[in-house]
Amino acid sequence: MSKYAGEEILVVKRELLEEIGMFEGFQKDGADDAMAVMLEEGNHFFMDRAEAEEDPSHKQLIPYCIFKCGDRVLHYTRGKAGGESRLHSKISVGVGGHINPVDVGVGNLGAAVYYTAVQREIDEELDIQCDYEMRVIGLLNDESNPVGQVHLGVVHLVELESEEVSSREDALTDLSWATVDELNGELYERLETWSALCARYLATL
Template structure:
């Protein structure tokens, strides 16, 4: 089965955004709005073939978007030309995550979210002690101004790690990982290379 035939979790845009009454651009960090949107996703999500969902903005794909942090340091990465998503080659990013899949035996959407986030981190990174991570919710990310963003909705978390925990990317032919900070990421020549969602993260962390 090709990746575009994978069945992924989606939710109807019209209901998620309450017929656009809850639409936002960038990061939504108001807790009331976050809980309303996540509650609607929990009540309305279904599965759809990925290839169809990627071409249909009437559905939003909830994506766990996890930022790895140690104190003031952030783990960033560059998508190399060997990676599969051509729209993102040579871009810089802060977030690890991906499409969600339904899981048998998972009783709540929050549990499904955490299960998928953990799976994505384990697929993409070597973290020497993931159980020591402190997971903190930051908000939701939405950007309808480009083809990638209009079909996705980011659920933004940070994983705060102790200094002694080591982090390395697994797919070194597709991704180059490195530690940086908000000050460096805010420099124009770096900021302009960031994926849009990562620009939003830098903006909120730089407040």
């Protein structure tokens, strides 16, 4: 039996992305417009995860939240408790996960479902003891490996007033802070692909 048995996750069709404008890497320009299209009702739906993981004709929408305080960025090592074995032991700057039907509640699909899921992921995975502001800064797409081919990252920058953050999840181990320069230097080779793309972008801000 698949480890994803019974799980459904939110996806969009690859052909929709191709209509919007397919890209590779980190894309800032047009991200807000692309999000508006993808989050229109009818343009996204739930799909069996086991099928989706092997089907590049669909992209799983993944919130990827970067937590920044001043010039320092939160990072962690992905533990074995995480759902994606292909990413274990990699350093990540992104917190987030799949969007499941639990986020729908009594409402319909749409932008509200997505943003409810983002907040749920943050609340489940991190204990944040300060105020913060969050905004979408770009999209991530990586066709070079099997993980990237079936996922689309939505990058949220979460700007914190302090570094009072701790992990609630075993999958997030060795929680620590590093400057953008450190992420692009000594830590770069250990970053998962999406985090490496984000680190490069953060260096341009």
